[in-house]
Amino acid sequence: MSAAVGTGTLVRFFLRRDRWTLAAWVLGGAVLYWSQAVGLAQTYPTQAALDRAAASMGGNAALVAMTGPARALDTLGGQVAWQVSAYGAILAGLMSMFLVGRHTRAEEETGRDELVRSGVVGRHAPVLATVVVVALANLLLALGVAVSLVASDLPGAGSWALGVAAGVAGLVFGGVALVAAQLTQGVRSVYGITASALGVAYVLRAIGDVSSGIASWLSPIGWGQAMRAYAGEVWWPAALSVAVAGGLWLVAVRVLDHRDIGHGLWPARPGPARAGRGLRGSLGLAWRLQRGALAGWAAGLLLMGLAYGSIGSDVRGALGDSSEVTEMMAQAGGPLVDSFYATACLLLALVAGGYAVQAGLRASGEEGAGRVESLLAAGLPRWRWLTGHVAVALAGTGLVVVLGGLGAGVGYGATTGDWTRVGPLTAATVAYLPAVWALVAVTVALYGLVGRWALLGWAGLAFCAAVMLFGPLLQLPAWVLDLSPFGHVPMLPVAALSWPALLELLVAVAVLLAVGVVAFRRRDVRTA
Numbered sequence: 001m002s003a004a005v006g007t008g009t010l011v012r013f014f015l016r017r018d019r020w021t022l023a024a025w026v027l028g029g030a031v032l033y034w035s036q037a038v039g040l041a042q043t044y045p046t047q048a049a050l051d052r053a054a055a056s057m058g059g060n061a062a063l064v065a066m067t068g069p070a071r072a073l074d075t076l077g078g079q080v081a082w083q084v085s086a087y088g089a090i091l092a093g094l095m096s097m098f099l100v101g102r103h104t105r106a107e108e109e110t111g112r113d114e115l116v117r118s119g120v121v122g123r124h125a126p127v128l129a130t131v132v133v134v135a136l137a138n139l140l141l142a143l144g145v146a147v148s149l150v151a152s153d154l155p156g157a158g159s160w161a162l163g164v165a166a167g168v169a170g171l172v173f174g175g176v177a178l179v180a181a182q183l184t185q186g187v188r189s190v191y192g193i194t195a196s197a198l199g200v201a202y203v204l205r206a207i208g209d210v211s212s213g214i215a216s217w218l219s220p221i222g223w224g225q226a227m228r229a230y231a232g233e234v235w236w237p238a239a240l241s242v243a244v245a246g247g248l249w250l251v252a253v254r255v256l257d258h259r260d261i262g263h264g265l266w267p268a269r270p271g272p273a274r275a276g277r278g279l280r281g282s283l284g285l286a287w288r289l290q291r292g293a294l295a296g297w298a299a300g301l302l303l304m305g306l307a308y309g310s311i312g313s314d315v316r317g318a319l320g321d322s323s324e325v326t327e328m329m330a331q332a333g334g335p336l337v338d339s340f341y342a343t344a345c346l347l348l349a350l351v352a353g354g355y356a357v358q359a360g361l362r363a364s365g366e367e368g369a370g371r372v373e374s375l376l377a378a379g380l381p382r383w384r385w386l387t388g389h390v391a392v393a394l395a396g397t398g399l400v401v402v403l404g405g406l407g408a409g410v411g412y413g414a415t416t417g418d419w420t421r422v423g424p425l426t427a428a429t430v431a432y433l434p435a436v437w438a439l440v441a442v443t444v445a446l447y448g449l450v451g452r453w454a455l456l457g458w459a460g461l462a463f464c465a466a467v468m469l470f471g472p473l474l475q476l477p478a479w480v481l482d483l484s485p486f487g488h489v490p491m492l493p494v495a496a497l498s499w500p501a502l503l504e505l506l507v508a509v510a511v512l513l514a515v516g517v518v519a520f521r522r523r524d525v526r527t528a
Helices: 007-017 019-043 047-057 061-067 076-103 105-110 112-117 125-151 156-183 187-209 220-225 236-256 282-309 315-319 323-330 336-368 372-377 382-416 419-430 433-449 451-474 478-482 499-522
Strands: none
Touching: 007 019, 007 125, 019 076, 019 125, 019 156, 047 076, 061 076, 061 187, 061 282, 076 105, 076 125, 076 156, 076 187, 076 220, 105 112, 105 187, 112 125, 125 156, 125 236, 156 187, 156 220, 156 236, 187 220, 187 282, 220 236, 282 336, 282 382, 336 382, 336 419, 336 433, 336 451, 372 382, 382 419, 382 433, 382 499, 433 451, 433 499, 451 478
Protein backbone atom coordinates (compact mmCIF):
# COMPACT_ATOMS: atom_id res chain seq x y z
CA MET A 1 0.00 0.00 0.00
CA SER A 2 1.33 3.43 -0.91
CA ALA A 3 2.31 5.65 2.02
CA ALA A 4 0.12 8.43 0.61
CA VAL A 5 -3.09 6.41 0.20
CA GLY A 6 -6.08 8.18 1.70
CA THR A 7 -4.53 11.66 1.58
CA GLY A 8 -7.36 13.12 -0.51
CA THR A 9 -10.03 11.70 1.77
CA LEU A 10 -8.31 13.12 4.84
CA VAL A 11 -7.94 16.52 3.16
CA ARG A 12 -11.68 16.66 2.53
CA PHE A 13 -12.35 15.54 6.10
CA PHE A 14 -9.97 18.10 7.61
CA LEU A 15 -11.46 20.90 5.52
CA ARG A 16 -14.97 19.96 6.53
CA ARG A 17 -13.97 19.73 10.16
CA ASP A 18 -12.18 23.09 10.10
CA ARG A 19 -14.38 25.03 7.71
CA TRP A 20 -15.56 27.54 10.31
CA THR A 21 -12.17 27.78 12.00
CA LEU A 22 -10.45 28.44 8.69
CA ALA A 23 -13.07 31.01 7.75
CA ALA A 24 -12.49 32.81 11.05
CA TRP A 25 -8.70 32.87 10.63
CA VAL A 26 -8.84 34.07 7.01
CA LEU A 27 -11.53 36.66 7.68
CA GLY A 28 -9.74 37.86 10.80
CA GLY A 29 -6.46 38.29 8.91
CA ALA A 30 -8.15 40.16 6.08
CA VAL A 31 -9.99 42.43 8.52
CA LEU A 32 -6.72 43.12 10.38
CA TYR A 33 -5.08 44.51 7.23
CA TRP A 34 -8.23 46.19 5.93
CA SER A 35 -8.96 47.95 9.23
CA GLN A 36 -5.37 49.17 9.35
CA ALA A 37 -5.68 50.61 5.85
CA VAL A 38 -9.00 52.30 6.60
CA GLY A 39 -7.85 53.61 9.97
CA LEU A 40 -4.61 55.03 8.62
CA ALA A 41 -6.44 56.67 5.72
CA GLN A 42 -8.55 58.53 8.29
CA THR A 43 -5.57 59.29 10.53
CA TYR A 44 -3.46 60.70 7.70
CA PRO A 45 -5.96 62.16 5.22
CA THR A 46 -3.43 64.44 3.47
CA GLN A 47 0.06 64.10 2.08
CA ALA A 48 1.24 66.68 4.58
CA ALA A 49 0.04 64.47 7.44
CA LEU A 50 1.88 61.47 5.94
CA ASP A 51 5.04 63.54 5.58
CA ARG A 52 4.88 64.60 9.23
CA ALA A 53 4.32 61.01 10.33
CA ALA A 54 7.25 59.78 8.24
CA ALA A 55 9.53 62.45 9.68
CA SER A 56 8.57 61.70 13.29
CA MET A 57 8.40 57.88 13.12
CA GLY A 58 11.05 56.81 10.64
CA GLY A 59 13.97 57.64 12.92
CA ASN A 60 12.42 56.12 16.05
CA ALA A 61 14.52 53.00 16.73
CA ALA A 62 12.00 51.66 19.26
CA LEU A 63 9.17 51.78 16.72
CA VAL A 64 11.37 50.19 14.07
CA ALA A 65 12.18 47.36 16.49
CA MET A 66 8.48 46.88 17.19
CA THR A 67 7.23 46.91 13.61
CA GLY A 68 9.96 46.64 11.00
CA PRO A 69 12.13 48.64 8.62
CA ALA A 70 10.77 52.09 7.80
CA ARG A 71 10.13 52.19 4.06
CA ALA A 72 7.89 54.59 2.12
CA LEU A 73 6.31 55.95 5.29
CA ASP A 74 5.20 59.02 3.36
CA THR A 75 2.66 56.82 1.54
CA LEU A 76 -0.45 55.16 2.90
CA GLY A 77 0.65 51.74 1.65
CA GLY A 78 4.05 52.12 3.28
CA GLN A 79 2.42 52.98 6.61
CA VAL A 80 0.15 49.92 6.39
CA ALA A 81 3.05 47.60 5.54
CA TRP A 82 5.18 49.05 8.32
CA GLN A 83 2.60 48.86 11.04
CA VAL A 84 0.96 45.49 10.34
CA SER A 85 3.28 43.18 8.37
CA ALA A 86 5.13 41.71 11.36
CA TYR A 87 1.89 41.02 13.24
CA GLY A 88 0.28 39.56 10.13
CA ALA A 89 3.17 37.08 9.83
CA ILE A 90 2.71 36.12 13.48
CA LEU A 91 -1.02 35.63 12.93
CA ALA A 92 -0.33 33.36 9.94
CA GLY A 93 2.21 31.44 12.00
CA LEU A 94 -0.25 30.90 14.84
CA MET A 95 -2.93 29.74 12.40
CA SER A 96 -0.56 27.19 10.89
CA MET A 97 0.66 26.06 14.30
CA PHE A 98 -2.83 25.31 15.58
CA LEU A 99 -3.84 23.54 12.37
CA VAL A 100 -0.77 21.29 12.49
CA GLY A 101 -1.17 20.50 16.18
CA ARG A 102 -4.87 19.76 15.76
CA HIS A 103 -4.44 17.32 12.88
CA THR A 104 -1.23 15.55 13.92
CA ARG A 105 -0.07 15.33 17.51
CA ALA A 106 -3.46 16.01 19.10
CA GLU A 107 -4.99 13.17 17.06
CA GLU A 108 -2.27 10.79 18.20
CA GLU A 109 -2.65 11.86 21.83
CA THR A 110 -6.39 11.14 21.86
CA GLY A 111 -6.08 7.86 19.97
CA ARG A 112 -8.19 9.00 17.04
CA ASP A 113 -5.21 8.74 14.69
CA GLU A 114 -4.96 5.01 15.46
CA LEU A 115 -8.59 4.51 14.47
CA VAL A 116 -8.03 6.38 11.21
CA ARG A 117 -4.96 4.32 10.41
CA SER A 118 -6.89 1.10 10.94
CA GLY A 119 -8.56 1.82 7.60
CA VAL A 120 -7.03 2.09 4.15
CA VAL A 121 -4.71 4.96 5.05
CA GLY A 122 -1.01 5.19 4.26
CA ARG A 123 1.61 6.05 6.87
CA HIS A 124 2.24 9.50 5.42
CA ALA A 125 -1.39 10.37 4.61
CA PRO A 126 -2.28 12.34 7.79
CA VAL A 127 0.89 14.43 7.55
CA LEU A 128 0.49 15.05 3.83
CA ALA A 129 -3.16 15.99 4.31
CA THR A 130 -2.12 18.42 7.03
CA VAL A 131 0.44 19.99 4.69
CA VAL A 132 -2.23 20.46 2.01
CA VAL A 133 -4.67 22.04 4.47
CA VAL A 134 -2.03 24.38 5.91
CA ALA A 135 -0.92 25.41 2.42
CA LEU A 136 -4.51 26.03 1.35
CA ALA A 137 -5.24 28.03 4.52
CA ASN A 138 -2.24 30.29 3.94
CA LEU A 139 -3.14 30.70 0.28
CA LEU A 140 -6.62 31.83 1.28
CA LEU A 141 -5.14 34.16 3.90
CA ALA A 142 -2.82 35.70 1.31
CA LEU A 143 -5.73 36.17 -1.10
CA GLY A 144 -7.93 37.66 1.62
CA VAL A 145 -5.25 40.14 2.68
CA ALA A 146 -4.45 41.20 -0.88
CA VAL A 147 -8.08 41.61 -1.91
CA SER A 148 -8.93 43.59 1.24
CA LEU A 149 -6.06 46.01 0.58
CA VAL A 150 -6.87 46.38 -3.12
CA ALA A 151 -10.47 47.10 -2.09
CA SER A 152 -9.07 49.90 0.11
CA ASP A 153 -7.63 51.56 -3.03
CA LEU A 154 -4.03 50.65 -2.28
CA PRO A 155 -1.70 49.75 -5.18
CA GLY A 156 -2.13 46.19 -6.39
CA ALA A 157 1.52 45.11 -6.44
CA GLY A 158 2.13 46.16 -2.84
CA SER A 159 -1.15 44.61 -1.72
CA TRP A 160 -0.24 41.25 -3.26
CA ALA A 161 3.25 41.49 -1.77
CA LEU A 162 1.81 41.99 1.73
CA GLY A 163 -0.59 39.09 1.28
CA VAL A 164 2.11 36.76 -0.04
CA ALA A 165 4.48 37.79 2.76
CA ALA A 166 1.93 36.74 5.38
CA GLY A 167 1.09 33.50 3.59
CA VAL A 168 4.66 32.30 3.09
CA ALA A 169 5.53 33.12 6.70
CA GLY A 170 2.63 30.89 7.73
CA LEU A 171 4.04 28.11 5.56
CA VAL A 172 7.44 28.31 7.27
CA PHE A 173 6.04 28.24 10.79
CA GLY A 174 3.67 25.46 9.77
CA GLY A 175 6.76 23.50 8.74
CA VAL A 176 8.35 24.19 12.12
CA ALA A 177 5.22 22.91 13.85
CA LEU A 178 5.14 19.80 11.67
CA VAL A 179 8.75 18.92 12.53
CA ALA A 180 8.03 19.56 16.22
CA ALA A 181 5.03 17.19 16.00
CA GLN A 182 7.38 14.39 14.92
CA LEU A 183 9.98 15.11 17.58
CA THR A 184 7.79 15.49 20.65
CA GLN A 185 5.02 13.46 22.22
CA GLY A 186 2.54 16.15 23.28
CA VAL A 187 0.62 18.86 21.47
CA ARG A 188 1.60 21.39 24.14
CA SER A 189 5.26 20.74 23.31
CA VAL A 190 4.46 21.37 19.64
CA TYR A 191 2.86 24.68 20.51
CA GLY A 192 5.72 25.60 22.84
CA ILE A 193 8.42 24.93 20.24
CA THR A 194 6.57 26.76 17.48
CA ALA A 195 5.69 29.73 19.69
CA SER A 196 9.35 29.93 20.71
CA ALA A 197 10.33 29.93 17.04
CA LEU A 198 7.89 32.79 16.44
CA GLY A 199 9.38 34.73 19.34
CA VAL A 200 12.96 34.15 18.19
CA ALA A 201 12.04 35.18 14.63
CA TYR A 202 10.46 38.41 15.92
CA VAL A 203 13.48 39.24 18.09
CA LEU A 204 15.99 38.49 15.31
CA ARG A 205 14.03 40.74 12.97
CA ALA A 206 13.97 43.52 15.56
CA ILE A 207 17.71 43.25 16.18
CA GLY A 208 18.44 43.25 12.47
CA ASP A 209 16.17 46.18 11.68
CA VAL A 210 17.81 48.48 14.23
CA SER A 211 21.37 47.40 13.39
CA SER A 212 23.12 46.15 10.26
CA GLY A 213 20.15 44.14 8.99
CA ILE A 214 22.00 40.81 8.94
CA ALA A 215 19.93 39.28 11.74
CA SER A 216 16.71 40.05 9.84
CA TRP A 217 17.77 37.51 7.20
CA LEU A 218 17.66 34.81 9.86
CA SER A 219 13.94 35.46 10.43
CA PRO A 220 10.98 34.36 8.27
CA ILE A 221 9.25 37.55 9.36
CA GLY A 222 12.19 39.53 8.02
CA TRP A 223 12.01 37.65 4.70
CA GLY A 224 8.43 38.80 4.23
CA GLN A 225 9.28 42.40 5.04
CA ALA A 226 12.22 42.20 2.62
CA MET A 227 9.64 41.96 -0.19
CA ARG A 228 9.36 45.75 0.21
CA ALA A 229 5.60 46.10 -0.22
CA TYR A 230 4.68 49.52 -1.68
CA ALA A 231 8.37 50.42 -1.82
CA GLY A 232 9.55 48.81 -5.07
CA GLU A 233 8.45 45.22 -4.59
CA VAL A 234 11.03 42.41 -4.52
CA TRP A 235 9.60 38.91 -4.95
CA TRP A 236 12.46 36.48 -4.51
CA PRO A 237 12.30 36.41 -0.66
CA ALA A 238 8.93 34.67 -1.06
CA ALA A 239 10.71 31.86 -2.95
CA LEU A 240 13.18 31.60 -0.06
CA SER A 241 10.32 31.13 2.40
CA VAL A 242 8.65 28.50 0.21
CA ALA A 243 11.94 26.62 -0.16
CA VAL A 244 12.55 26.59 3.60
CA ALA A 245 8.96 25.49 4.25
CA GLY A 246 9.29 22.68 1.71
CA GLY A 247 12.53 21.57 3.33
CA LEU A 248 10.90 21.46 6.75
CA TRP A 249 8.01 19.39 5.38
CA LEU A 250 10.45 16.89 3.87
CA VAL A 251 12.32 16.67 7.17
CA ALA A 252 9.03 16.01 8.97
CA VAL A 253 8.17 13.13 6.61
CA ARG A 254 11.62 11.61 7.01
CA VAL A 255 11.42 11.83 10.80
CA LEU A 256 7.98 10.23 10.68
CA ASP A 257 9.58 7.18 9.02
CA HIS A 258 11.87 6.73 12.02
CA ARG A 259 9.40 6.95 14.88
CA ASP A 260 6.52 4.92 16.23
CA ILE A 261 3.00 6.26 15.79
CA GLY A 262 1.84 7.70 19.08
CA HIS A 263 5.37 8.55 20.17
CA GLY A 264 7.88 11.23 19.27
CA LEU A 265 11.43 10.79 18.06
CA TRP A 266 12.53 12.31 21.34
CA PRO A 267 11.48 9.90 24.10
CA ALA A 268 9.27 11.36 26.77
CA ARG A 269 11.17 11.93 29.98
CA PRO A 270 9.80 9.96 32.90
CA GLY A 271 8.52 12.19 35.64
CA PRO A 272 9.88 12.08 39.17
CA ALA A 273 8.63 9.37 41.49
CA ARG A 274 7.24 12.00 43.82
CA ALA A 275 5.76 15.37 42.94
CA GLY A 276 7.67 18.43 43.96
CA ARG A 277 6.42 20.75 46.64
CA GLY A 278 4.81 23.02 44.11
CA LEU A 279 2.53 20.26 42.81
CA ARG A 280 1.28 18.99 46.16
CA GLY A 281 -1.63 21.40 46.24
CA SER A 282 -4.30 22.78 43.96
CA LEU A 283 -2.58 26.15 43.78
CA GLY A 284 0.66 24.65 42.51
CA LEU A 285 -1.20 22.59 39.92
CA ALA A 286 -3.10 25.63 38.68
CA TRP A 287 0.14 27.58 38.40
CA ARG A 288 1.79 24.76 36.45
CA LEU A 289 -1.13 24.66 34.00
CA GLN A 290 -1.33 28.42 33.48
CA ARG A 291 2.28 29.58 33.59
CA GLY A 292 2.88 29.19 29.85
CA ALA A 293 -0.09 31.33 28.86
CA LEU A 294 0.83 33.88 31.52
CA ALA A 295 4.38 34.19 30.17
CA GLY A 296 3.08 34.81 26.65
CA TRP A 297 0.55 37.44 27.71
CA ALA A 298 3.06 39.14 30.02
CA ALA A 299 5.60 39.46 27.21
CA GLY A 300 2.90 40.69 24.83
CA LEU A 301 1.63 43.39 27.21
CA LEU A 302 5.16 44.53 27.95
CA LEU A 303 5.89 44.89 24.24
CA MET A 304 2.60 46.68 23.65
CA GLY A 305 3.36 49.10 26.46
CA LEU A 306 6.83 49.73 25.04
CA ALA A 307 5.28 50.43 21.64
CA TYR A 308 2.93 53.06 23.09
CA GLY A 309 5.64 54.62 25.20
CA SER A 310 8.11 54.78 22.34
CA ILE A 311 5.88 57.34 20.61
CA GLY A 312 7.17 59.72 23.26
CA SER A 313 5.90 63.28 23.30
CA ASP A 314 5.46 63.50 19.52
CA VAL A 315 1.85 62.42 19.80
CA ARG A 316 0.55 64.90 17.23
CA GLY A 317 2.77 63.47 14.50
CA ALA A 318 1.68 59.92 15.32
CA LEU A 319 -2.03 60.71 15.45
CA GLY A 320 -2.14 62.74 12.24
CA ASP A 321 -5.11 64.93 11.36
CA SER A 322 -7.94 62.50 12.04
CA SER A 323 -10.87 64.22 13.73
CA GLU A 324 -12.15 60.86 14.98
CA VAL A 325 -8.88 60.05 16.73
CA THR A 326 -8.64 63.54 18.16
CA GLU A 327 -12.21 63.25 19.49
CA MET A 328 -11.36 59.90 21.08
CA MET A 329 -8.35 61.48 22.77
CA ALA A 330 -10.55 64.32 23.97
CA GLN A 331 -12.61 61.85 26.02
CA ALA A 332 -9.85 61.91 28.63
CA GLY A 333 -10.30 65.66 28.99
CA GLY A 334 -6.71 66.88 29.24
CA PRO A 335 -3.67 67.99 27.23
CA LEU A 336 -3.04 65.93 24.10
CA VAL A 337 -0.02 63.99 25.40
CA ASP A 338 -1.68 63.18 28.72
CA SER A 339 -4.94 62.28 26.97
CA PHE A 340 -3.11 59.98 24.58
CA TYR A 341 -1.41 58.06 27.38
CA ALA A 342 -4.61 57.94 29.42
CA THR A 343 -6.27 56.28 26.43
CA ALA A 344 -3.23 54.03 25.90
CA CYS A 345 -3.46 52.83 29.52
CA LEU A 346 -7.14 52.02 28.96
CA LEU A 347 -6.26 50.04 25.84
CA LEU A 348 -3.56 48.13 27.71
CA ALA A 349 -6.07 47.26 30.41
CA LEU A 350 -8.62 46.07 27.85
CA VAL A 351 -6.00 43.84 26.19
CA ALA A 352 -5.06 42.49 29.62
CA GLY A 353 -8.75 41.62 29.91
CA GLY A 354 -8.11 38.99 27.24
CA TYR A 355 -5.74 37.19 29.59
CA ALA A 356 -8.20 37.65 32.44
CA VAL A 357 -10.96 35.86 30.55
CA GLN A 358 -8.63 33.14 29.29
CA ALA A 359 -7.29 32.48 32.77
CA GLY A 360 -10.81 32.42 34.18
CA LEU A 361 -11.73 29.82 31.55
CA ARG A 362 -8.90 27.43 32.41
CA ALA A 363 -10.95 25.66 35.07
CA SER A 364 -13.73 25.14 32.53
CA GLY A 365 -11.24 23.65 30.08
CA GLU A 366 -9.93 21.19 32.66
CA GLU A 367 -13.45 20.11 33.51
CA GLY A 368 -14.45 19.75 29.87
CA ALA A 369 -11.38 17.55 29.22
CA GLY A 370 -12.42 15.20 32.02
CA ARG A 371 -9.37 15.80 34.21
CA VAL A 372 -11.22 17.18 37.21
CA GLU A 373 -13.08 14.03 38.28
CA SER A 374 -9.91 12.15 39.21
CA LEU A 375 -8.72 15.03 41.37
CA LEU A 376 -12.03 15.36 43.19
CA ALA A 377 -12.22 11.57 43.62
CA ALA A 378 -8.88 11.72 45.45
CA GLY A 379 -10.40 13.89 48.15
CA LEU A 380 -9.54 17.37 46.85
CA PRO A 381 -12.37 19.70 47.90
CA ARG A 382 -14.14 21.39 45.03
CA TRP A 383 -13.73 24.88 46.45
CA ARG A 384 -9.99 24.41 46.92
CA TRP A 385 -9.49 23.23 43.33
CA LEU A 386 -11.42 26.17 41.89
CA THR A 387 -9.91 28.79 44.19
CA GLY A 388 -6.44 27.63 43.12
CA HIS A 389 -7.27 28.53 39.51
CA VAL A 390 -8.90 31.78 40.61
CA ALA A 391 -5.86 32.81 42.65
CA VAL A 392 -3.50 32.22 39.71
CA ALA A 393 -5.87 34.10 37.38
CA LEU A 394 -6.01 37.12 39.71
CA ALA A 395 -2.25 37.18 40.35
CA GLY A 396 -1.45 36.67 36.66
CA THR A 397 -3.83 39.45 35.67
CA GLY A 398 -2.10 41.76 38.09
CA LEU A 399 1.27 40.90 36.57
CA VAL A 400 0.27 41.55 32.95
CA VAL A 401 -1.42 44.84 33.88
CA VAL A 402 1.66 46.05 35.76
CA LEU A 403 3.98 45.06 32.93
CA GLY A 404 1.81 46.88 30.38
CA GLY A 405 2.00 50.15 32.30
CA LEU A 406 5.67 49.66 33.14
CA GLY A 407 6.43 49.08 29.46
CA ALA A 408 4.69 52.33 28.53
CA GLY A 409 6.71 54.24 31.10
CA VAL A 410 10.01 52.67 30.10
CA GLY A 411 9.30 53.21 26.40
CA TYR A 412 8.52 56.86 27.05
CA GLY A 413 11.65 57.33 29.12
CA ALA A 414 13.90 55.60 26.59
CA THR A 415 12.53 57.77 23.77
CA THR A 416 12.42 61.15 25.48
CA GLY A 417 14.94 60.81 28.30
CA ASP A 418 12.20 61.80 30.77
CA TRP A 419 11.96 58.92 33.25
CA THR A 420 9.60 60.72 35.62
CA ARG A 421 6.57 59.25 33.80
CA VAL A 422 7.42 55.62 34.57
CA GLY A 423 5.61 55.71 37.90
CA PRO A 424 2.53 57.68 36.76
CA LEU A 425 1.99 55.56 33.64
CA THR A 426 2.36 52.34 35.62
CA ALA A 427 -0.09 53.65 38.21
CA ALA A 428 -2.52 54.78 35.51
CA THR A 429 -2.66 51.23 34.13
CA VAL A 430 -2.76 49.53 37.54
CA ALA A 431 -5.79 51.66 38.44
CA TYR A 432 -7.76 49.51 35.97
CA LEU A 433 -6.82 46.30 37.80
CA PRO A 434 -10.12 46.01 39.72
CA ALA A 435 -12.00 46.40 36.43
CA VAL A 436 -9.87 43.71 34.78
CA TRP A 437 -10.39 41.47 37.80
CA ALA A 438 -14.12 41.97 37.30
CA LEU A 439 -13.79 40.07 34.00
CA VAL A 440 -12.19 37.17 35.86
CA ALA A 441 -15.00 37.27 38.41
CA VAL A 442 -17.76 37.33 35.79
CA THR A 443 -16.18 34.39 33.97
CA VAL A 444 -15.82 32.38 37.18
CA ALA A 445 -19.39 33.18 38.26
CA LEU A 446 -20.76 32.01 34.91
CA TYR A 447 -18.62 28.88 35.08
CA GLY A 448 -19.80 28.08 38.58
CA LEU A 449 -23.46 28.41 37.62
CA VAL A 450 -23.33 26.48 34.31
CA GLY A 451 -19.97 25.28 33.04
CA ARG A 452 -20.63 26.04 29.39
CA TRP A 453 -21.71 29.60 30.19
CA ALA A 454 -18.10 30.50 31.00
CA LEU A 455 -17.41 31.31 27.34
CA LEU A 456 -19.72 34.29 27.70
CA GLY A 457 -16.82 35.95 29.49
CA TRP A 458 -15.50 36.86 26.02
CA ALA A 459 -18.79 38.60 25.30
CA GLY A 460 -18.28 40.63 28.45
CA LEU A 461 -14.84 41.72 27.30
CA ALA A 462 -16.18 42.63 23.84
CA PHE A 463 -18.94 44.71 25.46
CA CYS A 464 -16.47 46.57 27.67
CA ALA A 465 -14.19 47.32 24.72
CA ALA A 466 -17.04 48.56 22.55
CA VAL A 467 -18.49 50.74 25.30
CA MET A 468 -15.19 52.27 26.37
CA LEU A 469 -13.85 52.96 22.89
CA PHE A 470 -16.98 53.96 21.04
CA GLY A 471 -19.64 54.64 23.68
CA PRO A 472 -19.12 58.42 23.96
CA LEU A 473 -18.76 58.77 20.19
CA LEU A 474 -22.03 56.90 19.67
CA GLN A 475 -23.65 58.88 22.51
CA LEU A 476 -24.81 55.75 24.33
CA PRO A 477 -27.00 56.28 27.41
CA ALA A 478 -25.20 56.73 30.71
CA TRP A 479 -26.65 53.52 32.16
CA VAL A 480 -25.08 51.53 29.32
CA LEU A 481 -21.69 53.12 29.98
CA ASP A 482 -22.05 52.32 33.68
CA LEU A 483 -22.42 48.61 32.91
CA SER A 484 -18.74 48.48 32.02
CA PRO A 485 -16.46 48.22 35.08
CA PHE A 486 -13.81 50.17 33.16
CA GLY A 487 -16.17 53.16 33.07
CA HIS A 488 -15.89 53.49 36.85
CA VAL A 489 -12.12 53.98 36.75
CA PRO A 490 -10.83 57.55 36.23
CA MET A 491 -8.53 57.97 33.23
CA LEU A 492 -5.20 58.72 34.87
CA PRO A 493 -3.02 60.72 34.58
CA VAL A 494 -5.66 63.25 33.42
CA ALA A 495 -8.33 62.62 36.07
CA ALA A 496 -7.95 62.18 39.80
CA LEU A 497 -8.07 58.74 41.40
CA SER A 498 -11.39 57.78 43.03
CA TRP A 499 -10.83 55.30 45.84
CA PRO A 500 -14.54 54.72 46.61
CA ALA A 501 -15.19 53.60 43.01
CA LEU A 502 -12.27 51.18 43.10
CA LEU A 503 -13.39 49.75 46.44
CA GLU A 504 -16.89 49.21 45.07
CA LEU A 505 -15.40 47.31 42.14
CA LEU A 506 -13.35 45.15 44.49
CA VAL A 507 -16.45 44.32 46.53
CA ALA A 508 -18.30 43.36 43.34
CA VAL A 509 -15.37 41.15 42.32
CA ALA A 510 -15.41 39.38 45.69
CA VAL A 511 -19.17 38.78 45.50
CA LEU A 512 -19.03 37.37 41.97
CA LEU A 513 -16.13 35.07 42.85
CA ALA A 514 -18.02 33.81 45.89
CA VAL A 515 -21.07 33.14 43.73
CA GLY A 516 -18.96 31.14 41.32
CA VAL A 517 -17.29 29.02 43.99
CA VAL A 518 -20.52 28.29 45.89
CA ALA A 519 -22.42 27.46 42.71
CA PHE A 520 -19.67 25.11 41.52
CA ARG A 521 -19.84 23.18 44.79
CA ARG A 522 -23.53 22.47 44.19
CA ARG A 523 -23.69 21.49 40.53
CA ASP A 524 -22.71 18.33 38.69
CA VAL A 525 -19.27 18.05 37.15
CA ARG A 526 -19.18 17.56 33.39
CA THR A 527 -17.45 14.55 31.89
CA ALA A 528 -15.24 14.63 28.83
